[in-house]
Amino acid sequence: LGLGSMGGSPAEAAPQGLKPNSFEDITNYNNYYEFGTGKEDPARYADALTLAPWSVTIDGMVDKPGTYGLEDILKGKQIEERIYRLRCVEAWSMVIPWNGFELASLLKEVGVQSGAKYVAFETALRPDEMRGVSRRVLDWPYREGLRLDEAMHPLTLLATGVYGRDLLGQNGAPLRLVVPWKYGFKSIKSIVRITVQKEQPFTSWKDANHREYGFYSNVNPEVSHPRWSQATERVIGGGLRSRRETDMFNGYGEEVAHLYKGLDLKANY
Amino acid sequence: MSVIALPTQVQRSIADPVNRVLRKLPAWPLYILGALPPAWLYWAALNDRLGVDPVKEMEHQMGLWGLWLIIATLTVTPLRTVTGISLLKFRRALGLLTFFYITLHMLVWMYYDVQFLSQVWADIVKRPYITIGMAGLLLMVPLALTSNTWSIRKLGRRWRQLHKLVYAVAILGALHFVILVKGFQLEPILYMAAILVLLALRFPILAKKRR
Numbered sequence: 001l002g003l004g005s006m007g008g009s010p011a012e013a014a015p016q017g018l019k020p021n022s023f024e025d026i027t028n029y030n031n032y033y034e035f036g037t038g039k040e041d042p043a044r045y046a047d048a049l050t051l052a053p054w055s056v057t058i059d060g061m062v063d064k065p066g067t068y069g070l071e072d073i074l075k076g077k078q079i080e081e082r083i084y085r086l087r088c089v090e091a092w093s094m095v096i097p098w099n100g101f102e103l104a105s106l107l108k109e110v111g112v113q114s115g116a117k118y119v120a121f122e123t124a125l126r127p128d129e130m131r132g133v134s135r136r137v138l139d140w141p142y143r144e145g146l147r148l149d150e151a152m153h154p155l156t157l158l159a160t161g162v163y164g165r166d167l168l169g170q171n172g173a174p175l176r177l178v179v180p181w182k183y184g185f186k187s188i189k190s191i192v193r194i195t196v197q198k199e200q201p202f203t204s205w206k207d208a209n210h211r212e213y214g215f216y217s218n219v220n221p222e223v224s225h226p227r228w229s230q231a232t233e234r235v236i237g238g239g240l241r242s243r244r245e246t247d248m249f250n251g252y253g254e255e256v257a258h259l260y261k262g263l264d265l266k267a268n269y
Numbered sequence: 270m271s272v273i274a275l276p277t278q279v280q281r282s283i284a285d286p287v288n289r290v291l292r293k294l295p296a297w298p299l300y301i302l303g304a305l306p307p308a309w310l311y312w313a314a315l316n317d318r319l320g321v322d323p324v325k326e327m328e329h330q331m332g333l334w335g336l337w338l339i340i341a342t343l344t345v346t347p348l349r350t351v352t353g354i355s356l357l358k359f360r361r362a363l364g365l366l367t368f369f370y371i372t373l374h375m376l377v378w379m380y381y382d383v384q385f386l387s388q389v390w391a392d393i394v395k396r397p398y399i400t401i402g403m404a405g406l407l408l409m410v411p412l413a414l415t416s417n418t419w420s421i422r423k424l425g426r427r428w429r430q431l432h433k434l435v436y437a438v439a440i441l442g443a444l445h446f447v448i449l450v451k452g453f454q455l456e457p458i459l460y461m462a463a464i465l466v467l468l469a470l471r472f473p474i475l476a477k478k479r480r
Contacts, residue, residue, distance in 0.1 A: 029321035037454055039322065090451075092322070137452040208452050227396050227449065229388055236322055240314060243384050 015251040018083050018095040021237045023163050026096055029236060030170045031088065032189055033137050034123065034130040041132065046169030048129045049190065054174050060120075060195040063111030070174055074160065077101040081164070082157055082178070087219045087250045089183035092234040098178055099161035104152045112148065112196055119151040120144075120201035121177060122193035138204045144188035145201030145215070146179065147259075155180055155255055158191075181252040183217045214269040218260070219250035223269050271350050271476045284353030291355065299362035306334060307373050324381045331374035336446065336460050338367040339439050340467065347470040361416050364435070368413040371406050371442070398449040405441035408434050439464045 020026075032042035054070040079099050087093045107119070125141035127133050133140050150156065157178040160167060167173035172189025179186050185205055195201070205213035212226050221231045235242040249256050260268075274280065310327050313319050319326040342363040345356045383389050392399045412434055414420070421428050443464045446457035470476060 025321045033452065037450070037452070039325075040320065135453075135455060137454055205452075224395070227398055229391065229395075231388070232385070234322075234324065234382070240324060240381055241384060 015085060015247075018085055020083055020097045020163075021094045023165075025094060025237045026162055027168050027170055029094070031090075031184065032132075032170055032172070034125075034132045034140070034142065035170070036132045037137060042170035043168075045131055046173075048131070049124070049126065049169045049173070050129060051169070051174045054192075056175065056191055057193045058106075058110050058195075059193070060197045061113040061116040062107075062196050063113060065110070073106060073175070074101075077105060079160060084155075084157075084178060084180035085250055086178075086180070086184050086187075087233060087246065089185055089213070089217065089225060089230075091225075091228055091230060091232070091246075092236050093244070093246075093250075094236045097163055098157060098159040099164060100157040100159035100178065102154055103156045103158050103177065104154065106158060106194075107152060107196070115198060116196045117148050118197050118199065118201050119146050119148060120193075120195040120197060121146075121188045121191050122195075123188055124190045124192045138208050141192075142188060142204050143202050144177070144186055145203050146186070148196070149259055150179065150256075153256060153259070155252060181219055181249040181256045183219060185213070186217050216260075216265075216268050218256075218265065218269075219246060220248060220265055220269070221246040222248075223266055273347075273470065273475050274351055275353070280353035284355075287354050291358075296359050296362050299359060299366065303362070303366040303369065307331065307370070324377070328374060328377045328382055331370050331377060332446070335367055335371040335374055336442055338363055338370060339435070339442060340460070340463055342367060342435065343439055343464065343467040347467060347476075350470070350476055365413060365416050368409045371409065375403070375406055398445050401441050401448070402445035405438045405445060408438050408441070412438070436468055439468070 028043045029039050030042040030046075031039070032046060035042040035045040035048075052070075055067050056070065056073060057067045059065040079101055081097055081099055083095060083097045085093055085095050103119075121144045123142035124130075125133060146156070157180075159172070159176050159178045160174060162168075162171055167176065169190075172187075172191075175191050176189045177187045177191065200215060203213075203215055205217075206215055219230075224230055230246055232243050233246050235244055247253070275283075310319070310330055314323040314327050317323070342360060345360045345363070349355045349357065379386075379389050383392060393403050394400070412432055415424060415428060415431060424431065440461075443457065443461035447461055450457055
């Protein structure tokens with residue numbers, strides 16, 4: 001690829017020397033319940049999703065609300081490679097070489113109004129193309145949200161590719177969020193709506209089980225999921241007995257810990 | 270004849286020929302056949318044939334096999350009540366294989382998944398679905414130990430009472446599955462439903478003799 005690391009980009013301060021998983025791993029082991037709850041289901045069924053044309057509605061407290069075609073959103077964006085560790089709430093992790101641009105650049109473009117505090121996101125809901133949504137595993141459409149400062153953080157990415165290729169359906173094509181210091185489910189896939197607002201957004205997993213999935217969902221080895229420990233994680237692609245200790249904020253503490261100063265991370269899991 | 274049973278004439282015409290064949294079949298090949306799936310699974314894991322996450326694949330396969338086997342074990346009695354077909358001579362093998370598979374399920378979890386012994390213990394104590402799964406496995410130990418002709422003779426009546434524990438084991442196993450998945454998922458609920466139906470078929474009101 002030869003993209004290498006981006007000089008001066010904040011990603012550079014993040015965990016160094018991460019060895020990406022194979023394209024095979026990344027595209028065949030996914031949680032995307034709209035296509036089924038099995039890890040292989042998304043790879044099997046996500047190609048049913050029509051990716052073009054694609055548009056994203058940006059609304060709420062922004063200066064330039066509207067429904068934007070994907071081409072318009074990508075116009076003038078510097079697509080860069082970011083190699084991030086993805087830590088799933090199920091206690092496994094992978095390393096993924098994303099291609100994308102900072103969410104902040106899009107938000108700045110549409111103009112966030114003063115008084116806004118949160119950003120809400122919504123995944124496409126297409127019963128004809130998503131065989132998994134006929135079952136009410138979650139209250140579809142899938143929704144996620146970030147605090148505005150989290151959304152504006154330079155680590156927060158809108159990804160369009162992996163390994164220099166366009167995203168595949170199972171990875172959240174054509175446009176997905178990547179928030180590397182939070183559990184993977186925060187990084188919502190196939191985004192069709194971005195809403196800037198005052199209130200803390202509805203988030204699907206918190207709605208399904210608020211005791212187990214909080215709004216913040218920062219990677220935190222000290223706060224267990226009620227049903228399993230988060231202290232360690234299985235390393236996908238690392239052989240039969242690979243486990244590593246989970247890092248606070250998934251290893252991105254230097255960049256993001258200040259966002260949570262004074263916040264009780266046990267209560268705000 | 271019980272209330273849920275097919276009429277005697279129908280039972281005879283279906284069950285008699287089937288039972289004649291079954292009587293000729295030995296039960297011991299089940300133990301050999303039963304050893305094949307775990308052996309294949311282990312070989313496949315070592316040779317990178319189980320996909321991206323071989324550990325979960327082994328763990329889940331063994332767990333599911335355990336559920337299928339306990340469902341098969343519990344089907345023997347109602348099958349005989351309803352149709353007259355008797356798989357009784359295969360039931361011990363089915364039960365012992367259930368125990369074997371669930372033991373492997375636990376070993377995969379301990380050795381390949383969790384790996385740290387301290388965390389294994391913490392999980393057993395703190396995580397309800399693991400506590401429940403482990404309770405189910407422990408309850409199977411006395412059943413496995415007494416699954417032999419000598420114990421049946423020795424324990425007499427108490428053997429039948431002891432082996433009613435299998436009902437609790439089955440419910441614990443299905444419950445373990447129901448509460449470990451994320452969100453509302455159908456598959457584990459179907460397993461639980463199957464087990465509850467098989468247990469309900471044993472209620473005296475359904476299974477009692479008509480005369």
